[in-house]
Amino acid sequence: MQPARQSRWVYALLALAWAGLLAWQAWEHQRVRQNARQALIRRAQDISTTLGVVLRSQRRFGIIPKDRLESTLQELVKPDELMGVAMLNAAGEVVASAGTPIDVELRGLVPTGQHWGPSFVALMNLVDLGTNLMAEPMPAGPTLVLPREELPPFGRDRPEGPPPPQPGAPPGTGPPPPGLRPGESPERWTPSRPPGEESRDEDRSRTRRSRGDRRPPFGRPFWMSEQEYREAIQRQGLHSFVLMLSTASMVQLCRQDLWQRGVIAFFITLATVAFAIAWRNLLRTADLEVRLARAAAINRQLQEMSVVAAGLAHETKNPLNIIRATAQLLSQNPSLTAELRVQASRIMEEADRVTAQLNEFIHYSKPREVRRTAVPLPRVVEDVRRTLSHDLEDKQIQFQAEASLPTIEADEALLRQVLFNLLLNAVQAVGPAGRVEVAVVRLDPAHVALEVRDDGPGVPPEHRSEIFKPYFTTNPKGSGLGLAVVRQIVLAHGWDIEYRPNKPRGAIFRIQPIRVLGPTS
Numbered sequence: 001m002q003p004a005r006q007s008r009w010v011y012a013l014l015a016l017a018w019a020g021l022l023a024w025q026a027w028e029h030q031r032v033r034q035n036a037r038q039a040l041i042r043r044a045q046d047i048s049t050t051l052g053v054v055l056r057s058q059r060r061f062g063i064i065p066k067d068r069l070e071s072t073l074q075e076l077v078k079p080d081e082l083m084g085v086a087m088l089n090a091a092g093e094v095v096a097s098a099g100t101p102i103d104v105e106l107r108g109l110v111p112t113g114q115h116w117g118p119s120f121v122a123l124m125n126l127v128d129l130g131t132n133l134m135a136e137p138m139p140a141g142p143t144l145v146l147p148r149e150e151l152p153p154f155g156r157d158r159p160e161g162p163p164p165p166q167p168g169a170p171p172g173t174g175p176p177p178p179g180l181r182p183g184e185s186p187e188r189w190t191p192s193r194p195p196g197e198e199s200r201d202e203d204r205s206r207t208r209r210s211r212g213d214r215r216p217p218f219g220r221p222f223w224m225s226e227q228e229y230r231e232a233i234q235r236q237g238l239h240s241f242v243l244m245l246s247t248a249s250m251v252q253l254c255r256q257d258l259w260q261r262g263v264i265a266f267f268i269t270l271a272t273v274a275f276a277i278a279w280r281n282l283l284r285t286a287d288l289e290v291r292l293a294r295a296a297a298i299n300r301q302l303q304e305m306s307v308v309a310a311g312l313a314h315e316t317k318n319p320l321n322i323i324r325a326t327a328q329l330l331s332q333n334p335s336l337t338a339e340l341r342v343q344a345s346r347i348m349e350e351a352d353r354v355t356a357q358l359n360e361f362i363h364y365s366k367p368r369e370v371r372r373t374a375v376p377l378p379r380v381v382e383d384v385r386r387t388l389s390h391d392l393e394d395k396q397i398q399f400q401a402e403a404s405l406p407t408i409e410a411d412e413a414l415l416r417q418v419l420f421n422l423l424l425n426a427v428q429a430v431g432p433a434g435r436v437e438v439a440v441v442r443l444d445p446a447h448v449a450l451e452v453r454d455d456g457p458g459v460p461p462e463h464r465s466e467i468f469k470p471y472f473t474t475n476p477k478g479s480g481l482g483l484a485v486v487r488q489i490v491l492a493h494g495w496d497i498e499y500r501p502n503k504p505r506g507a508i509f510r511i512q513p514i515r516v517l518g519p520t521s
Contacts, residue, residue: 073098429456
């Protein structure tokens with residue numbers, strides 16, 4: 001029982017280690033997946049920075065032409081990376097877009113700023129672009145995205161130039177001279193300012209910056225009324241944006257990592273199974289070594305006893321034969337009295353008993369050579385039953401053998417002797433009208449255990465470790481070599497025999513494992 005308990009602990013630790021390693025691989029895969037998501041979000045932040053530079057470069061006096069913005073955004077779109085861009089107003093409506101159309105009503109996009117689809121991820125308001133694209137609308141002056149037709153004529157011709165002066169504006173704030181090219185500095189036509197005024201303006205700018213004043217630098221366009229300007233802010237003012245990025249690279253990375261983790265898990269499982277098989281083989285090898293050592297010790301003992309038995313047989317059997325022959329002649333002599341003839345008959349019986357014990361001793365000391373063949377177990381059991389039929393009938397014993405006894409691999413003559421000794425012991429142990437049974441127990445598809453059961457008194461617990469030793473017996477008429485011979489034959493076959501108490505009373509002698517060659521014949 002100790003090796004079996006130790007094996008259960010080893011197998012439990014192997015299963016625990018296997019489960020722990022698989023859980024570790026699953027956790028590592030989740031970590032790689034999370035890192036891939038974070039890398040995709042960082043890439044979106046980089047694209048957002050680029051988008052901010054684009055918007056600042058396109059903005060003129062707080063206005064960006066829609067066609068130019070969408071054309072520039074389209075250049076940023078790449079199907080395998082940035083699938084689409086949508087610029088939104090305060091109401092969440094699309095002001096300008098490029099690439100794949102984006103549904104701004106995606107689940108989770110508004111409260112969390114993220115929506116992970118099957119092949120894309122939509123991200124909203126990753127960073128402040130520096131173009132009034134913030135979560136809360138600016139109090140005034142957001143960037144407007146206007147179509148060409150809503151720009152004034154000079155704005156459509158030269159969108160990059162300054163607007164004409166409003167009525168009542170001071171000199172020098174009007175449109176540039178006709179010869180000024182787009183993007184050229186207007187300093188050459190800007191009138192000079194009084195001394196000290198420029199320094200005062202710079203002081204006021206520094207004061208506003210030190211106070212954190214971030215008022216928008218652009219106000220209402222001169223060609224719009226206040227109502228039109230407010231409506232334009234609601235409809236076409238940039239308030240937020242959404243990026244749609246492809247998750248193909250992330251999915252490919254996760255699949256590759258999952259495949260690698262699967263390979264690692266496969267090898268972990270393979271190593272665990274291999275270690276379990278190696279442990280089982282180690283236990284079997286240790287058990288086989290114990291059996292071999294036990295058999296070697298018995299063989300040495302038998303070799304020593306065989307020499308003694310040969311001398312004893314030579315020195316004892318001849319005098320016994322002479323004694324028996326003389327007693328037989330006396331028992332048949334009619335001139336002797338009846339009492340003397342009875343005494344001569346008793347001498348013959350004792351001589352026969354001693355001769356039988358001597359033959360049994362010689363038989364025990366002889367080395368066993370097993371010749372394995374296919375042995376039909378029902379036939380052998382029936383032959384032994386017929387041999388013991390007189391004893392069975394004399395005590396009216398109920399003998400029963402299973403109908404499903406198989407054909408096994410064994411030496412038929414030695415197996416017959418084993419069954420004879422075991423059944424003879426059972427018949428002698430049970431009382432009148434007792435019960436003796438021969439049965440098999442299936443161990444696995446290829447092996448069975450053979451059991452001889454009886455309902456006798458059984459073996460007392462203090463004698464169970466001694467019953468297979470030579471010359472140990474509780475029967476006054478027994479030689480003490482019957483079970484020793486059985487154990488010797490069983491070990492020669494590579495089997496094992498053990499005693500078990502029967503329930504509710506009796507004894508069970510179990511031989512295992514016996515190889516099965518076929519079904520019942």
